[in-house]
Amino acid sequence: MMNNPLLDSYALPPFSRIRPEHVLPAVTQVLADNRAAIQALSVPGTTPTWDTLVEPLEDLEERLNRVWSPVSHLNAVMNSDALREAYNACLPLLSDYATEVGQNEDLYRAYRQLAEGPEFARLDGAQRRLVDNALRDFRLSGVDLPPAQKARYREIAQELASLASRFQDNLLDATHAWSKHLEDEEQLRGLPESARALARQTAAAQGKSGWVFTLEYPSYLAVMTYADDRRLRQEFYTAYVTRASDQGPHAGTWDNGALMERLLALRHEQAQLLGYRNFAELSLATKMARSCDEVMGFLTDLAERARPHAQRDLQELRTYAREQHGLETLKVWDLNYYSEKLRQHRFQLSEEEIRAYFPVGRVIAGLFELVRRLYGLTIQAREGVDVWHPEVTFYEIRDSAGELRGAFYLDLYARPKKRGGAWMDECLTRRRSRAGVQLPVAYLTCNFAPPAEGQPALLRHEEVLTLFHEFGHGLHHLLTRVDYPGVAGIHGVEWDAVELPSQFMENFCWEPETLALISGHYQTGEPLPKSLLDKMIAARNFQSGMQMVRQLEFALFDFRIHRDYDPALGGRIYPILSEVREQVAVVFPPPFNRFPHSFSHIFAGGYAAGYYSYKWAEVLSSDAYARFEEQGLFNPEVGRAFLTHILETGGSRNAMESFVAFRGREPKIDALLRHNGLAERA
Structure with a gap:
């Protein structure tokens, strides 16, 4: 031992x-x-x-x-x-x-x-x-609780932990079980060289000729966005949306269906044991929102504002696909492909052209410079640290006085046996004890396409947003001045406010001053041309209505399956999803789509009956950012106020108090609507 x-x-x-x-x-x-x-x-x-x-x-x-x-x-x-x-x-x-x-x-x-x-x-x-x-x-x-109910609670808690882990395992296995080996270059028509290079590299690593595409997100998204071969897109879509389910190429092999039913049943039972009517009510015990009605009212109001915009977005896409490409019926596996074509057509803007200006090294250096200007922080790599993979880097973060405030590991690239998505997690939390102050350490994890064939990794602008988002969580964890772990950093922060610092950071990715810091052509180092920048900003809210209703669909579905659970009827997962789609969606996937089977945020993560938190916190983050817009992006006084009242206080007081201390008033929804191009009622 x-x-x-x-x-x-x-x-x-x-x-x-x-x-x-x-x-x-x-x-x-x-x-x-x-x-x-x-x-x-x-x-x-x-x-x-x-x-x-x-x-x-x-x-x-x-x-x-x-x-x-x-x-x-x-x-x-x-x-x-x-x-x-x-x-x-x-x-x-x-x-x-x-x-x-x-x-x-x-x-x-x-x-x-x-x-x-x-x-x-x-x-x-x-x-x-x-x-x-x-x-x-x-x-x-x-x-x-009385002893028998205590024992039952304990059994439920144990089973819930096991089910969540199995859900995640099934999804990981299903994602990595499917791939497509192509040797006919004709099938690659439309795919950019970056996607081909990654697929060649994947094939070579497996000892194969040609190209191998996988369901890891960078590979999957490239096919869905660029492949001219419609049947190939349909095949990838089918494999992706049926992962870990009773449908698709691996139907029944890693099916999460029974696990989802059991998770919902146990959560409901747990809530009732504790005196709540349902799990949604229980989940609000640790959140800002005060009632289920308040959450539903908030989401429904946003949906009513966003849906007309989404309907216009979709109609515009259908018209474009029909008139410019002769496509009579737009299927779900056509959405990304024709959306990218429409964006190029309307804004003369291609995602591939943008990526060339976001090599990962330049983005990270610019991000570090941004937080130096905002908060006086300096971030430097430290060599010789024991890491789990050669691609992982380790950084230390110091404040304007040179004091070490914390450190983080950065693991950027997708690879086999790595969970999909992006997240920040804690390695160590700030803590003062008799031995002194333990400084916080974070894990920052993404799943970007790795460098291929001697080229640096290039990020889509959406991936730049993802990196900034996770870095915002990291700063929240790392910059805390609270000495007690239970309320330091993200601990003790109401779950529907915990996305405030992460979503706040995303806003900077649209500012010319920030874009100048984080961009530079990977071959020439040339900054992002003003013409391209103007197009990006013009296209910022391209299809924002469709994006908004999609997030609201997820949030309403999550909240309703937990609020409306009835033991006599079971989870009714797909009937409720259908009802939600009728209410808010504009895109209706085919019957074989099994999206909930891979919805790990709510079935294996911390967002059960809490996915609405992303939109709830976006009200806070947009309004907080509006103060920077009003008083100057790099205004040191505003930066210091955000650092002091939001980042450093962590969970040491309730989130509304922290927000009011920074903003001088309670939050308003106006900035969220403006940032999403929904400011006027349709």
């Missing part, structure tokens, strides 16, 4: 030394140690203080996180059968432990004593908020 790297005291995780066989022994050991320590802590009859109750519990949480964070991360970015098995073997143990702590009546009593005792008034605001949140979380863990 002595040579288990997960049990070592480390400054940064020893990724190269972690093996699947280390995982279960390390987790088992730490859980046993923590249980013994908790038993010694919660002694009835003693008067709890911050130092004798909260800080020791934070020590235990920190020790567990140091074991689990690198394991969980590796499972997402370097998945293997052995690691997956070890990871999944630990989930019930971790779930049991979390429920046990959450239902520990002695600890709950101790926190209540602390909250009601004289010391509470002497705690600072962040400490009081942490104690209040802890009391809420004890109740949400079922601490007040």
